[in-house]
Amino acid sequence: MLRVENLSVTFNEGTPDEKKALQDIQLELKQGDFVTVIGSNGAGKSTLMNMISGALFPDVGMIEINDQNVTTLREHKRAKQIGRVFQDPMAGTSPKMTIEENLAIAYARNKTRTLKPGSNKKRRELFKSELQRLHLGLEHRLSAKVGLLSGGERQALSLLMATFTQPDILLLDEHTAALDPSRAELITTLTGEIVAETGLTTLMVTHNMQQALDLGNRLIMMDKGQIILDIDGAKKQALTIEKLLQEFQRIRGKQMDNDRAILG
Amino acid sequence: MFISMFNAVESGIIFAIMALGVYLSFRILDFPDLTVDGSFVTGAAVSALLIVNGMPTGVAIFAALLAGFIAGSITGLLNTKGKVNPLLSGILMMTALYSINLRIMGQSNIPLLNQDTFFTQLRSVFERLGIDQLLDQGLTTVGVERLPSTYSALIIMLLVTFMIKFITDYFLKTEVGLALRAIGDNEQMIRSFSANTDHLKVLGLGVSNGLVALSGGLYAQFTGFSDLNMGIGMIVIGLASVIIGESIVGTKTIGRTTLAVVVGAVIYRMVITLAIRSDFLDNGDTKLITALLVVLALVVPKVIETVKESSRKRKKRHALNQQVRRGA
Numbered sequence: 001m002l003r004v005e006n007l008s009v010t011f012n013e014g015t016p017d018e019k020k021a022l023q024d025i026q027l028e029l030k031q032g033d034f035v036t037v038i039g040s041n042g043a044g045k046s047t048l049m050n051m052i053s054g055a056l057f058p059d060v061g062m063i064e065i066n067d068q069n070v071t072t073l074r075e076h077k078r079a080k081q082i083g084r085v086f087q088d089p090m091a092g093t094s095p096k097m098t099i100e101e102n103l104a105i106a107y108a109r110n111k112t113r114t115l116k117p118g119s120n121k122k123r124r125e126l127f128k129s130e131l132q133r134l135h136l137g138l139e140h141r142l143s144a145k146v147g148l149l150s151g152g153e154r155q156a157l158s159l160l161m162a163t164f165t166q167p168d169i170l171l172l173d174e175h176t177a178a179l180d181p182s183r184a185e186l187i188t189t190l191t192g193e194i195v196a197e198t199g200l201t202t203l204m205v206t207h208n209m210q211q212a213l214d215l216g217n218r219l220i221m222m223d224k225g226q227i228i229l230d231i232d233g234a235k236k237q238a239l240t241i242e243k244l245l246q247e248f249q250r251i252r253g254k255q256m257d258n259d260r261a262i263l264g
Numbered sequence: 265m266f267i268s269m270f271n272a273v274e275s276g277i278i279f280a281i282m283a284l285g286v287y288l289s290f291r292i293l294d295f296p297d298l299t300v301d302g303s304f305v306t307g308a309a310v311s312a313l314l315i316v317n318g319m320p321t322g323v324a325i326f327a328a329l330l331a332g333f334i335a336g337s338i339t340g341l342l343n344t345k346g347k348v349n350p351l352l353s354g355i356l357m358m359t360a361l362y363s364i365n366l367r368i369m370g371q372s373n374i375p376l377l378n379q380d381t382f383f384t385q386l387r388s389v390f391e392r393l394g395i396d397q398l399l400d401q402g403l404t405t406v407g408v409e410r411l412p413s414t415y416s417a418l419i420i421m422l423l424v425t426f427m428i429k430f431i432t433d434y435f436l437k438t439e440v441g442l443a444l445r446a447i448g449d450n451e452q453m454i455r456s457f458s459a460n461t462d463h464l465k466v467l468g469l470g471v472s473n474g475l476v477a478l479s480g481g482l483y484a485q486f487t488g489f490s491d492l493n494m495g496i497g498m499i500v501i502g503l504a505s506v507i508i509g510e511s512i513v514g515t516k517t518i519g520r521t522t523l524a525v526v527v528g529a530v531i532y533r534m535v536i537t538l539a540i541r542s543d544f545l546d547n548g549d550t551k552l553i554t555a556l557l558v559v560l561a562l563v564v565p566k567v568i569e570t571v572k573e574s575s576r577k578r579k580k581r582h583a584l585n586q587q588v589r590r591g592a
């Protein structure tokens with residue numbers, strides 16, 4: 001479904017600020033894989049996400065989605081196949097527009113936008129039934145402006161908008177990091193539910209080790225632009241935070257230096 | 265008095281089309297587009313030139329719209345493909361248009377006296393059908409002494425402007441329109457939903473300046489001339505209309521906001537006319553009045569809001585105090 005080969009990128013090359021953000025990344029996701037990505041700040045997690053979504057382009061390497069080479073395809077073209085939820089709850093929705101209009105924008109993702117009305121009776125019914133998945137009562141507030149919703153509600157709506165058109169890949173970029181613990185819990189649960197129901201191929205970056213262990217069938221750890229650990233199946237089920245930290249120390253020969261990742 | 269107010273509403277309703285264009289760029293795309301000062305004249309120039317050359321008035325109006333669309337698209341291309349700052353793209357285009365407009369007209373002013381324009385045609389239709397005479401009688405019976413020469417311009421322009429308003433409302437609710445609105449609100453988001461923001465901006469600015477030029481084309485035919493300098497300050501008039509209208513009518517829905525823009529354009533004209541008629545102000549003061557109007561429209565609603573809010577809180581405190589006292 002998603003194949004990343006020899007992906008490398010260096011920022012500010014040739015200056016004192018040179019940073020090898022990604023070094024020769026190899027990654028393959030099968031249909032229905034739900035991969036969680038952890039790693040400390042600057043490990044290259046977000047850079048990898050931005051490469052896959054097309055917000056950034058690699059120096060070398062190739063990205064394939066659904067056997068189609070998308071390495072040089074621009075962001076908005078790739079977006080037909082990629083659903084994305086950002087860290088900032090404000091980033092995934094349009095605040096001055098209503099819930100219905102936001103969903104209508106998301107609905108048009110994988111088709112050509114026309115001069116026909118963005119929403120109609122049939123679509124409205126679809127939107128309502130999709131909103132029910134969130135258990136937030138938003139299906140009764142279709143004409144409310146999204147700017148009036150709380151951060152948690154907006155992020156739940158973003159998650160729905162990113163997923164209900166069945167994209168090939170779902171990218172979740174620390175999408176619970178900016179929420180308070182109870183809202184983050186809600187979004188985590190919803191993510192688990194939605195991915196399980198839709199069977200979307202998912203790549204989720206997180207700072208929260210527990211979340212990375214709870215969700216998904218495969219776990220990747222990144223450090224300094226490289227994938228240093230890739231565990232799936234039964235072995236992932238047996239993982240604990242303790243073991244992960246030991247593993248990091250064994251590979252890197254030093255302690256993981258990120259309290260947020262451990263405590264968060 | 266009645267006559268000058270009548271004329272203010274007439275030209276206000278024509279300017280409302282321009283204000284709708286400004287609303288599209290400023291509010292919908294969040295793009296401060298200064299092309300307007302130039303594209304208004306482009307519309308006027310094109311429509312005057314075609315009329316002088318004997319083309320049908322409808323063709324002249326449509327050509328004005330098209331010319332404005334092209335001008336706006338170029339501003340959009342400068343910004344999206346050329347990565348030029350929005351404000352600067354507009355200024356560059358406005359400057360370039362000054363020369364282009366002079367080229368189109370060949371001289372700095374084209375008079376349309378004794379030419380058949382859209383409005384002279386309307387007038388003769390109204391006279392033939394006896395609508396003007398009928399309305400004249402109506403007004404005389406309610407005691408108006410000096411009567412306007414024709415009602416055709418006002419009535420037809422009301423229809424045309426509202427038709428454009430409703431088309432705009434519809435457009436902004438289509439799939440393309442929704443994407444356009446999202447650009448001014450959250451550009452990152454709409455890109456992640458597979459919209460080509462570059463193309464949409466070019467389209468949006470094209471439509472915006474198309475409306476501005478359409479307004480210019482109609483205004484030239486209405487006043488009977490096209491002048492190289494008639495667009496100076498047009499962007500501020502458009503903005504003033506948008507802001508005044510929004511603060512009076514409100515922005516709850518798209519339909520209401522576009523109505524606000526139309527109402528704002530008419531009110532703006534009426535206030536300016538009233539102000540100039542007073543003894544101590546003259547034509548040269550219109551810019552100052554415009555600036556003051558915009559300041560008022562921006563400040564007064566905030567003040568009202570603050571006063572309302574503090575009175576609400578005072579009442580609540582008072583009620584709570586009463587409760588406590590009763591409890592004690």
